[in-house]
Amino acid sequence: MSQPMSAEDLLGAWRRMVTIREFEERLHKEMPKGQIPGFTHLYSGQEAIAVGVCDNLSLEDVIVSTHRGHGHCLAKGCDVKAMMQEIYGRAGGLCGGKGGSMHIADFSKGMLGANGIVGGGPPLATGAALAFRNLGNGRVSVGFGGDGSSNQGTVFEAMNMAVVLKVPTLFVFENNGYSENTAADYAIGAKDLASRCAAFGMPAEEGDGTDYFDVYEKTRRAVARARNGEGPSSLVFTCTRFFGHFEGDPQKYRAADEVARFRQSKDCLGRFRTRVTGEGWVRDAALDEIREEVLALIDEAVEEAMAAPMPDLATLTTDVYTRY
Amino acid sequence: MAVMTYREALTDAYRLSMRKDPRICILGEDVAGGAGASGQRNIGGIFGPWPDFLPEFGEQRMIDTPISESAIVGTAVGAALCGLRPVAEIMFSDFLGLCLDQIWNQAAKFRYMFGGQTSCPVVIRVNTGAGMSAGSQHSQTGYAMMTNIPGLKVVVPATPADVKGLVMTALQDPDPVIIFDHKSLFTEKGEVPEGEFYLPFGEADLVREGDDCTIVAISRMVKFSEKAADKLAEDGITVDIVNPRTLSPLDEETILESVAHTGRLVVVDESNPRCSAATDIAALVASKGFSSLKAAIELVTAPHSPPPFAPNLERAYVPGPKHIEAAVRRTLQGRNR
Numbered sequence: 211m212s213q214p215m216s217a218e219d220l221l222g223a224w225r226r227m228v229t230i231r232e233f234e235e236r237l238h239k240e241m242p243k244g245q246i247p248g249f250t251h252l253y254s255g256q257e258a259i260a261v262g263v264c265d266n267l268s269l270e271d272v273i274v275s276t277h278r279g280h281g282h283c284l285a286k287g288c289d290v291k292a293m294m295q296e297i298y299g300r301a302g303g304l305c306g307g308k309g310g311s312m313h314i315a316d317f318s319k320g321m322l323g324a325n326g327i328v329g330g331g332p333p334l335a336t337g338a339a340l341a342f343r344n345l346g347n348g349r350v351s352v353g354f355g356g357d358g359s360s361n362q363g364t365v366f367e368a369m370n371m372a373v374v375l376k377v378p379t380l381f382v383f384e385n386n387g388y389s390e391n392t393a394a395d396y397a398i399g400a401k402d403l404a405s406r407c408a409a410f411g412m413p414a415e416e417g418d419g420t421d422y423f424d425v426y427e428k429t430r431r432a433v434a435r436a437r438n439g440e441g442p443s444s445l446v447f448t449c450t451r452f453f454g455h456f457e458g459d460p461q462k463y464r465a466a467d468e469v470a471r472f473r474q475s476k477d478c479l480g481r482f483r484t485r486v487t488g489e490g491w492v493r494d495a496a497l498d499e500i501r502e503e504v505l506a507l508i509d510e511a512v513e514e515a516m517a518a519p520m521p522d523l524a525t526l527t528t529d530v531y532t533r534y
Numbered sequence: 535m536a537v538m539t540y541r542e543a544l545t546d547a548y549r550l551s552m553r554k555d556p557r558i559c560i561l562g563e564d565v566a567g568g569a570g571a572s573g574q575r576n577i578g579g580i581f582g583p584w585p586d587f588l589p590e591f592g593e594q595r596m597i598d599t600p601i602s603e604s605a606i607v608g609t610a611v612g613a614a615l616c617g618l619r620p621v622a623e624i625m626f627s628d629f630l631g632l633c634l635d636q637i638w639n640q641a642a643k644f645r646y647m648f649g650g651q652t653s654c655p656v657v658i659r660v661n662t663g664a665g666m667s668a669g670s671q672h673s674q675t676g677y678a679m680m681t682n683i684p685g686l687k688v689v690v691p692a693t694p695a696d697v698k699g700l701v702m703t704a705l706q707d708p709d710p711v712i713i714f715d716h717k718s719l720f721t722e723k724g725e726v727p728e729g730e731f732y733l734p735f736g737e738a739d740l741v742r743e744g745d746d747c748t749i750v751a752i753s754r755m756v757k758f759s760e761k762a763a764d765k766l767a768e769d770g771i772t773v774d775i776v777n778p779r780t781l782s783p784l785d786e787e788t789i790l791e792s793v794a795h796t797g798r799l800v801v802v803d804e805s806n807p808r809c810s811a812a813t814d815i816a817a818l819v820a821s822k823g824f825s826s827l828k829a830a831i832e833l834v835t836a837p838h839s840p841p842p843f844a845p846n847l848e849r850a851y852v853p854g855p856k857h858i859e860a861a862v863r864r865t866l867q868g869r870n871r
Contacts, residue, residue, distance in 0.1 A: 272616065306649035315648040322615055323648060327639050333605050334640065337612020337620075344559065344594050345617055364635065367605035374600055375609075529650035530684050532708035534736070534783050 213491050214423060220486050223265055223422060225500045227257040227479055229290065229508075230281045232501070234453070236508050237280075237297065241457040245516060247299050250311045253281030255452040258478035259384050260285035262425025263352060263445075266433045272320040272338050273352045274331035277312050278451075279324025282354055287319040294511035300518035307521040308529075329362025331355065332381060336368045339377035339442070350378040350436040358389030360403055366410075369444070373411040378436035380429070381407065381444040384419060386451040391463045407444030419447030420478040423485070450476045536728050541720040543694035544583045547701035548621070550730060552591055555619060558705060559595040560584065561610055562623030562659075569598035580625055581661055581720055603632035607658060611641045611710075614656040619705065627662040627676040627714060641710040642685030653708040663754055664804060664841045664852050665718030673841035673848070675753075675805040677714050681781045681814065687735055688782040689713040692756035694724040696779055699733030707735070716754045736783035740792070744772025747798040747862045750789055750815050751775060755802040755834075755853060762858035773862060781811050789815060790823045797828035798865040804852050807835040829868060832861040 215223075234254040240246055253260065256278075264273065264285035275282040283293055288304060296303025297311050304316050315323035322338065325331040335353025342349040359365050360383050372379050389397045400406040407414035413435065418424045425447055432443035450472045454461045461469070486492045538546065552558045566588040567577025576588040588596045599606050603624055610622035624630060630637070637658065644654050664673040681688045687709055691697040697715065704711040741756060742763055751759040756777045763773050774792040778785055793799050799819050803812040816831045834853045842848055 274612070304649065305647065305651070308649050309647050313647045315644075315651060317615075317648070317651045322612075323644065325640075327635055330635060330640055333608020333636060334612035334615065336605065337609035337614070338616040339612075340597075340609055340620075341613040341616035341618045344613075349616075351612070351616075364604045364608065367600075367602040368608060370600055371602055371605035371609055375597065529646050531687070532645065532653045534687075534709075 211489070213489070214426070217492050220492050221496060221500060223261055224482060224486070224497055225504065226261045226285055227422070227482065228501050229504050230257045230260065230284045231479055232504050232508050233280060233284060233290065236512060238453060238457065240512060246297060248310050248312075250297065250457045251278040251455065252451070252453040252457060253278050255472070255476065255478070256384055256386060256419060256449045257281055258422040258425050258482065259382070259419045259447045259449060262422045263382055263429045265426055266429045267320070267350070267352065269320055271350050271352070272322050273354060274322050274335045274338070275324040275354050276331060276356060276359065277324065277326050277328065278356065279314060280311070283314050283316070283321055283324065286321045288314065288316045288321055290507055291511045291514055294515040295518050298515040298518070299520065300515055301521045302518050306525060308525065329355065329359040329364040332359070332365045332368035333371070335379050335381070336372045336375070336377060339372065339379035340375055343375070343377045348437055350380065350433055352380045352382055354382050354384065356389070357383065357385040357387070357394035357398060357403065359383075361389070361397055369407065369410040369412070369442070372442040376441040378439070379442045380432050380436060381442065383407070383444065383446045385446060385448045388451070388455065388463070390455045404444065404446045407446065410444075412442045412444055414444040414446065416446045416448070419449030420476045420481055422478060422482050449478070535725040537723055538694055538726050539720065540694045540697055540715070540722045541581065541583055543697040543726050544701065544715060545585060546726070547698045548583070549587070551702055551705040552587075552595065555705065557617065557619040558621065559597060559618060560587070560621045560623060561597040561599050561606055563599060563601050563606070563625055565623055566593070566596040566598050581717060603629050604636055607633040607636040608640065610656050610658070611636055611654060614641070614654050615644070615652060619655050621657045621659055621705075624658060624660045626672045627660040628671050628674050630660065630676050630679070637680070637686065637710070637712070638683055642683045645709070646685055654710050655708050656710050657704045658710070658712040660712065660714055661717040662714040663716040663718055664848055665754070667843055667845050667848055669843040670840035675714065677781055678805055678810045678814070680712050681811060685710065686782065687711040687780065689735070689780050690753045691715060691779065692719070692751070692753050692777045694722065695726045696733065696739070696777070698726050699731045700735070700779060702730065703732045703735060706732070714753065719754055719757075722757065733779065735780045736785050737779065738785035738788040739777040739779055740788060741775040741777050742773065744774050744796070746771050746773060746796055747800060747865050748774045748776060748789070748792040748796045749800045749802060749858065749862065751777060751802040752781070752811055753804070755804055758853065758855045759802055759858050761855035762862065765855065765859050766862055771862065771866065784818075786818055786822070789818065793819050793823045794826045797826055799827070800832045800834060800858065800861045800865060802834045802853055802858055804836055806838055807833060808838060810835060829865040832865055834858050834861045
């Protein structure tokens with residue numbers, strides 16, 4: 211295969227994926243220390259999807275994310291340190307400490323919010339795309355969801371509405387195998403999710419969510435269709451998550467060795483490294499160097515977040531309304 | 535001033551606003567009507583508020599949708615985040631149950647939850663209330679539930695002038711607004727200012743001034759309270775009638791000032807009584823205006839039952855002028871409780 215993108219772009223994709231991985235692995239270590247409030251859902255294992263999708267988007271395109279949103283935020287360009295502060299509930303966080311892990315947003319980056327309601331986001335993606343259609347600005351929206359959200363009525367409605375209104379949006383489903391503690395195979399009645407998406411009247415493709423290049427290429431085609439006025443598409447990427455539904459989840463529903471096996475067989479970072487170095491597109495050392503830089507950045511982000519001031523109590527009731 | 539119906543005032547407000555602001559579009563079931571059908575296109579909406587909006591504003595701005603309330607509101611909300619000023623029409627307020635998440639957890643929370651990064655200028659328009667024998671699932675109000683939601687503004691127009699002024703204000707407001715248009719008021723007539731007309735949110739209308747009792751009445755109940763006041767006047771009893779116009783924000787000052795003057799309060803609301811706008815207003819006066827009260831507060835509401843179908847049952851369900859009149863008289867009997 212010929213090299214699909216420049217070495218610079220490959221290293222950029224690696225940097226984004228490894229940033230997500232190390233961000234999440236670090237949070238996994240920090241969570242038990244008790245300084246991070248609330249519920250946190252980690253994205254480790256799914257990095258190729260967020261990055262493979264968002265690498266097809268411009269700053270002006272928008273995404274709507276899920277409760278498992280750190281990966282989408284980082285892939286869309288959210289600042290590592292400001293995200294970390296938000297997760298620690300600090301004043302300097304992207305949402306001033308009022309959102310937290312499940313509600314990180316950065317509108318300046320086209321990141322319209324992680325969403326604590328499973329299935330809450332896709333209708334918003336349809337709406338964003340309606341705005342782009344009416345304004346004729348050539349932008350597209352992406353609504354991320356999991357296998358869990360794929361069963362929500364809101365998502366069905368959003369998909370049908372997008373087809374009816376022919377708006378430039380993508381519904382990206384990350385099938386990590388589990389809706390909380392319940393297997394996707396049990397909870398999804400259809401034989402396969404992509405065919406159910408296609409039944410709404412849009413192109414739908416299944417892809418390997420552990421293969422950055424597969425995600426990138428399938429998304430590229432769907433984004434091109436959307437920008438070309440051909441309406442919405444769905445993409446279903448299979449993957450796994452390396453941690454539980456939430457941090458602290460004892461994961462009794464998974465076979466004892468499942469995660470360890472999947473860390474070997476379904477690691478999107480490992481696959482990416484093997485591929486790009488094996489083909490001779492980039493060197494191992496370049497990847498390692500980036501990882502070291504990322505680790506240093508995350509060290510700083512955690513250190514700074516822990517030292518950062520809490521939100522001022524006066525902000526408790528600010529920004530409920532623009533004016534009231 | 536022109537005399538127009540509540541429906542005509544609605545039409546006037548949206549038409550003027552849409553001519554002025556090209557970002558405004560209306561999404562909902564049959565808002566234009568007849569999409570893809572074999573007969574007439576451009577039905578003009580189920581209760582007829584959008585006559586000839588389709589030819590004037592086109593399909594990009596008059597958007598017929600599937601029957602899909604979550605997606606109607608969600609699509610409007612998403613579009614509001616990305617540069618449009620959408621109006622989501624939900625045909626009956628009873629259907630808010632189908633799209634509650636998009637209102638409660640999405641639109642109303644974005645500004646706060648995202649630390650003030652965005653506003654969400656979406657308007658949700660619903661037809662509300664009893665009076666048409668529409669049965670238990672097409673006759674409720676629902677504005678009390680909405681008033682409980684921080685981040686959302688709640689508008690309850692009682693007159694054609696209210697409709698025009700409040701709708702035009704809503705269409706310029708940066709925050710999510712839900713407007714409850716009472717379907718039993720659509721043919722009511724009243725004087726309405728011509729041209730652009732804006733009524734501020736959070737400013738009640740003192741519909742009538744008197745000395746003996748304050749009636750705070752919501753939506754259709756304003757009209758019934760005026761009828762009651764006419765009867766009471768025959769006995770020399772005069773009342774303040776306060777029409778809050780918006781339940782969120784609520785004009786607490788006008789209510790408290792009125793009760794300070796009259797010393798008595800009757801709250802009239804056609805909704806169910808528990809955790810309602812009526813109990814909210816009663817609590818306001820009990821907690822902040824207790825020293826003004828000469829008598830127990832009277833609440834005139836629907837019973838704690840769903841709205842019934844049979845016309846005689848429905849007439850008994852909806853508070854009427856007689857109930858209001860009797861409640862005022864009870865407050866005048868001093869120790870009414």
